[in-house]
Amino acid sequence: MGHRVEVEGWPAFEMGPDETLLEGCEEAGVPMDSACGGFAACNACRVQVLVGAESCNPLLDEEIPFLDGPDQRLGCQLRVSGPVVLRLAPGM
Ligand code: FES
Numbered sequence: 566m567g568h569r570v571e572v573e574g575w576p577a578f579e580m581g582p583d584e585t586l587l588e589g590c591e592e593a594g595v596p597m598d599s600a601c602g603g604f605a606a607c608n609a610c611r612v613q614v615l616v617g618a619e620s621c622n623p624l625l626d627e628e629i630p631f632l633d634g635p636d637q638r639l640g641c642q643l644r645v646s647g648p649v650v651l652r653l654a655p656g657m
Contacts (some may be wrong), residue, residue: 569649611640
């Protein structure tokens, strides 16, 4: 079953539990960049989690060097188990 994902400024979409946010955004037409191809090696896919941090999978060590704050995640590593609201934040 999918979970509701809302990226600020874009129509909400549903994402399956095994999908990454990067995959979900690609399917939904939300323009998430992926300079490294989804390997937790850049910050192009970075997002700020506005609502639903408790629905996100645990932070991976690989993400930490690319994040500027505790509310950020890499979209290519993020999976959700409930509804979330996010902001695309590559340049923060
Ligand atoms: S696409 Fe490069 S870290 Fe996610």
